[in-house]
Amino acid sequence: MQGFVTGTPNLLLRAEATLVLVGAVAAYASLGSSWTLFALLILIPDVSILGFLAGPRVGAVTYNAAHWHGIPLSILGYGFSGHSPIMLDVGLIWIAHISFDRMIGAGLKYPDGFRFSHLGVYGAKKLANSRSSVGNPCLRQ
Template sequence: MSPCLAVLTLALYFYHSVGFNWATFFIFFLVPDLSLLGYIFGNKVGATTYNSAHSYIGPVIVFALFVHSANELWQIIGLVWAAHIGFDRALGYGLKYGKGFCNTHLGTIGTKRDR
């Protein structure tokens, strides 16, 4: 199993085992993709906003907040966020380079791959 699928699977497992609401999970699963709006302002801004929302640093910080405060909201956010990143990486959507959306640390994606 790839590390990306492992992150996705573990996040789903822990979300289920704690008994959180699945409607909440599905409502917020795509929220990190709002970072794509940064591409309105150009490739460099878009890459920065996308990478900020799709780096594992964010969920790690959120989990630290959960450990410190024991507020389950932080746990929900961290699990959904980690699951989203694992899902995206499993589909080949890596962190972006400033050259454009299709240029990622995992390689070129989309129709530009053939060029």
Template sequence: MILRLEGAALFLVATVGFDLTGLSWWLYAVLFLTPDISFLGYLAGSKKGAILYNALHSTIAPAILAGCWFFLKDPLVAGLAAIWAAHIGFDRMLGYGLKYASGFQDTHLGRIGRQRDGA
């Protein structure tokens, strides 16, 4: 539960951060689900899918991007980092964690989806 609350906090803080950039909310709406293109990695198998999914759903890259804003002072850089972080927070809030190579349903937050009898 605490990890889901942490995800909700990230989602809210990143969304407020996006608002502070002054960028259009259309950009937020259009790009919010972009990290989910990583699902396509699962076409190449569970291991490659997990690697790609985790690369786009780890907070490392948006944090580095946000750090770049300190040097570039470009609102677009901050906005993209905020959208990306908000997406990650939203996913975590819903219980979608980083994936294990065993399958999409196996995450660091636990197994997602319907549980089979006897599982």
């Protein structure tokens, strides 16, 4: 596994994700859009986790494609251009999803497996408590 962000930079990235989440939800609310639509779409990006059934490399690619801000920002731009108001909703919901994941420490994945991301090993404290982290830099906190 490659390295991951630790310490203050990790905290700053997670705080930034929290602010983006709040901004996306506030922007969505200001549009007066349907909260039912929000509830229906908020977890759709997590369907990308199914890529891990084909192996960790494929899983990392599918997950990262669905959890990279580039796609929803492009959709949001298209919506802002006036071509499709529903795209504003979709883009904001998608950005809220990604930001929530990053806020809780679930970052972009490495091909080593679902738990390994740029923000660290997801659930590492629980894993470190169950077995020794000595000799495994991925498990050190």
